[in-house]
Amino acid sequence: MIAGYPLSELAYLAAALAFAGAATGILAGVFGVGGGAVIVPVLYELFRLIGVPEETRMPLCVGTSLAIIIPTSIRSFRSHQARGAVDMNLLRAWAVPTLFGVLIGSGLARFAPPSVFKIVFVLVAGMSAARLLLNLRWNLGPDVPKGPALRVFGFVNGVLSALMGIGGGQIATMYMTFYGRTIHQAVATSSGVGVLISIPGAIGYVLAGWGKPDLPPLSLGFVSLLGIAAFAPVAVLTAPLGVRLAHALSKRKLETAFGVFLLLVSLRFLASILGY
Numbered sequence: 001m002i003a004g005y006p007l008s009e010l011a012y013l014a015a016a017l018a019f020a021g022a023a024t025g026i027l028a029g030v031f032g033v034g035g036g037a038v039i040v041p042v043l044y045e046l047f048r049l050i051g052v053p054e055e056t057r058m059p060l061c062v063g064t065s066l067a068i069i070i071p072t073s074i075r076s077f078r079s080h081q082a083r084g085a086v087d088m089n090l091l092r093a094w095a096v097p098t099l100f101g102v103l104i105g106s107g108l109a110r111f112a113p114p115s116v117f118k119i120v121f122v123l124v125a126g127m128s129a130a131r132l133l134l135n136l137r138w139n140l141g142p143d144v145p146k147g148p149a150l151r152v153f154g155f156v157n158g159v160l161s162a163l164m165g166i167g168g169g170q171i172a173t174m175y176m177t178f179y180g181r182t183i184h185q186a187v188a189t190s191s192g193v194g195v196l197i198s199i200p201g202a203i204g205y206v207l208a209g210w211g212k213p214d215l216p217p218l219s220l221g222f223v224s225l226l227g228i229a230a231f232a233p234v235a236v237l238t239a240p241l242g243v244r245l246a247h248a249l250s251k252r253k254l255e256t257a258f259g260v261f262l263l264l265v266s267l268r269f270l271a272s273i274l275g276y
Helices: 007-031 036-049 054-082 088-108 114-133 148-164 169-178 183-208 225-246 251-273
Strands: none
Touching: 007 036, 007 225, 036 054, 036 114, 036 148, 036 225, 036 251, 054 114, 054 148, 054 183, 054 225, 088 148, 088 183, 114 148, 114 169, 114 251, 148 169, 148 183, 169 183
């Protein structure tokens, strides 16, 4: 017995998480992402299969995802910063409003019904899927807006990312490229956004889920410690397999594949909202 749970139950959960981590690593390697866009839907199906109640399942997925991507986002940001690719002025302008957005988003996790998390995921993932599948290349202006508009985006990105369980890079990258920034600078700067969101977001979900009933074993609030331990290392090990597969495909085929993946995830959560 550990923490009041039979070893057989813990072993089954750890094995299932490791298998899900392997699948996520391959998907992340193929699609070039390592955040919640892949982790959350995989965890959602796993926690459903092991009987985690609907009321706690989605926030548990989101909180665990944010915790899992902390080391990835830090490592990515430091690597990009060392190359001088990060727009630090933009990142500083986003820092405070993003933090406030994350705090509000993670605070909502304690009271919001499961449908709120799913609706946010469907909207954001659905928009990303449409952009990828339709190959949209919008140009909203010569450069990212300064002043209040910039801070409003940081706040909104923080709220949405905290409710989706992503590091915010997917939204920030899309936003920056729509304003003429190169994809390399957008990805580099967005890695810093991931640090701003994942650390306070994970802490917020620990507090939001503190004392909640019906959580799986070894959960710290809405963060599964067993999920982090069994999921993250295997995902890192299997990601190179996905990378090798990705290099066998063209950029457009990868975009289409990821767009289809996001569309299927959006439809899966939409069906869940409708009761199917």
